[in-house]
Amino acid sequence: MLKIKQVLFLMFGVTSFIIFYMGFLSFITTSDELMGTIMLGFSGIVSLGTLIGTFYISRNITTPIDELITKMNEFSKNNKTTKYTESNYGIHELQYLHKNFHKMTDMVGKTIEKEKKLNIQLQEIDKRKIEFMSMMSHELKTPIMPILGYIQLLKKQELLGELNNQQLDALNEIHLATIRLQKLIQDILTAQKIDLEKLNITKDMLESKEVIDLVYKAFSPICKIKNVHLEKNSENHQIVSDADRICQVFSNLISNALEFVPERGGKIEIGSYEQEKSIVFFVKDNGHGISFEEQQNIFKKFYQVDASLKRKKEGSGLGLSICEGIVKALNGQIWVESQVNFGTTFYFRLPKKAIQIQHLKS
Amino acid sequence: MSDLTFIKKELTVLIIDDNEQITKMISTFLRLNNHKCIIANDGEYGLEILQKEQFNVILLDLAMPELDGYEILEKIRSSDKISKIIILTASNITKENQQKFKEIGIKTILQKPVDIDVLLEKITTISKYQ
Ligand SMILES: Nc1ncnc2c1ncn2[C@@H]1O[C@H](COP(=O)(O)OP(=O)(O)OP(=O)(O)O)[C@@H](O)[C@H]1O
Ligand SMILES: [Mg+2]
Numbered sequence: 001m002l003k004i005k006q007v008l009f010l011m012f013g014v015t016s017f018i019i020f021y022m023g024f025l026s027f028i029t030t031s032d033e034l035m036g037t038i039m040l041g042f043s044g045i046v047s048l049g050t051l052i053g054t055f056y057i058s059r060n061i062t063t064p065i066d067e068l069i070t071k072m073n074e075f076s077k078n079n080k081t082t083k084y085t086e087s088n089y090g091i092h093e094l095q096y097l098h099k100n101f102h103k104m105t106d107m108v109g110k111t112i113e114k115e116k117k118l119n120i121q122l123q124e125i126d127k128r129k130i131e132f133m134s135m136m137s138h139e140l141k142t143p144i145m146p147i148l149g150y151i152q153l154l155k156k157q158e159l160l161g162e163l164n165n166q167q168l169d170a171l172n173e174i175h176l177a178t179i180r181l182q183k184l185i186q187d188i189l190t191a192q193k194i195d196l197e198k199l200n201i202t203k204d205m206l207e208s209k210e211v212i213d214l215v216y217k218a219f220s221p222i223c224k225i226k227n228v229h230l231e232k233n234s235e236n237h238q239i240v241s242d243a244d245r246i247c248q249v250f251s252n253l254i255s256n257a258l259e260f261v262p263e264r265g266g267k268i269e270i271g272s273y274e275q276e277k278s279i280v281f282f283v284k285d286n287g288h289g290i291s292f293e294e295q296q297n298i299f300k301k302f303y304q305v306d307a308s309l310k311r312k313k314e315g316s317g318l319g320l321s322i323c324e325g326i327v328k329a330l331n332g333q334i335w336v337e338s339q340v341n342f343g344t345t346f347y348f349r350l351p352k353k354a355i356q357i358q359h360l361k362s
Numbered sequence: 363m364s365d366l367t368f369i370k371k372e373l374t375v376l377i378i379d380d381n382e383q384i385t386k387m388i389s390t391f392l393r394l395n396n397h398k399c400i401i402a403n404d405g406e407y408g409l410e411i412l413q414k415e416q417f418n419v420i421l422l423d424l425a426m427p428e429l430d431g432y433e434i435l436e437k438i439r440s441s442d443k444i445s446k447i448i449i450l451t452a453s454n455i456t457k458e459n460q461q462k463f464k465e466i467g468i469k470t471i472l473q474k475p476v477d478i479d480v481l482l483e484k485i486t487t488i489s490k491y492q
Binding site for chain 1: 384425477
């Protein structure tokens with residue numbers, strides 16, 4: 001790579017040498033001695049002048065450019081430059097360049113400053129959101145306790161006296177609605193935690209088969225009641241992850257499957273297998289399936305396919321978005337494969353070794 | 363079943379919780395099950411009565427104005443009463459705090475809203491160890 005200095009000296013050096021050489025030639029070839037001496041002297045002065053000029057120009061060009069380069073480096077390192085001082089560079093364009101460079105860095109510096117302030121403000125807002133959330137969580141959960149308690153109490157007819165059928169009916173409705181409300185509160189709070197990246201995650205060494213067994217045990221009774229055949233199918237592998245959270249995802253997926261399997265001959269299969277460096281868990285059902293277009297939407301918050309038509313029970317559309325949030329917090333992926341009228345399989349893949357699981361505690 | 367004698371045993375339960383609806387509901391339920399209940403709707407009174415009298419089981423809420431559950435635990439942490447405490451809270455408990463509670467000898471932590479049958483079961487279990 002050439003430097004400006006070198007280029008200048010090369011160009012003007014050669015020029016001055018040629019001038020001097022021509023003067024010298026005319027000096028030895030001319031018969032007029034005076035004329036020759038004048039020519040020699042003149043060419044000597046011109047070439048010397050050229051050299052000095054080159055030196056001067058080169059200094060006036062390269063010094064400001066070098067300075068500019070230093071300042072640029074400085075700026076790219078810490079977003080600041082030394083203050084602009086009105087230095088007098090011989091060359092107008094370079095001085096202009098300097099001035100504008102400073103104008104630009106000033107502007108960029110100010111923008112960065114602003115952004116930093118904004119960031120601090122955002123953090124403050126986040127903090128307040130979290131405080132608000134934990135307060136709200138507490139305030140919402142507290143009144144559910146006496147409501148549920150008294151419902152249960154009233155249902156214990158041996159303690160508080162007999163209810164007639166209509167009263168019992170009314171009480172059952174209240175009970176169902178309260179349970180729904182409780183689930184909704186829980187889900188909203190979990191979704192909010194996921195949004196604020198405040199989901200508690202713990203990592204332990206787990207056996208995938210044990211996790212599946214646990215889920216199987218938990219859901220066998222309800223499947224029996226609903227006349228749905230529950231099957232488990234699991235290889236055993238070790239995985240470092242959060243068992244409670246995995247169970248939570250399974251619970252959401254199985255609850256969904258239970259709602260969409262046919263009244264008769266409903267089948268749900270749960271299991272896990274190894275794939276490269278991860279474990280894939282799945283919940284497979286023989287329900288009515290999800291069309292390809294809808295598959296793009298179901299993980300969105302509050303999204304429900306044909307809420308009025310096919311479902312047996314009301315939901316809020318938070319289940320799958322929560323599953324996705326949890327799986328992501330565990331550094332995994334969740335996806336769905338489905339064929340309308342044949343069934344649906346939800347998969348989630350988790351790394352076997354915890355790649356630095358996000359520790360999102362307050 | 364020999365356990366039946368334990369379940370039938372009359373227990374004295376202290377409930378420390380600032381929410382009056384909750385203390386009323388739980389005490390109604392426990393009394394209907396033939397247990398005795400003392401209610402403290404604030405931390406100060408709770409701590410006072412806790413230090414003065416004997417109980418089989420103590421239900422303790424964490425978030426309370428003024429003296430809260432954590433402070434009460436701090437004050438009685440070396441007493442043998444700690445093993446009689448069931449924490450009953452609507453607040454989120456971090457895993458670290460859970461660990462701390464275990465270390466000082468608290469066996470049962472329940473999240474509100476808790477099923478009252480589960481609550482009764484935990485109360486009888488705790489009283490069995492005494
Ligand atoms: N196994 C399944 N078979 C067919 N459709 C499904 C299945 N699982 C989910 N869906 C569709 O995806 C939608 C979103 O599911 P999601 O679990 O997020 O919400 P939800 O079950 O409606 O409500 P929530 O889970 O909050 O009670 C459901 O409304 C349903 O239309
Ligand atoms: Mg769901």
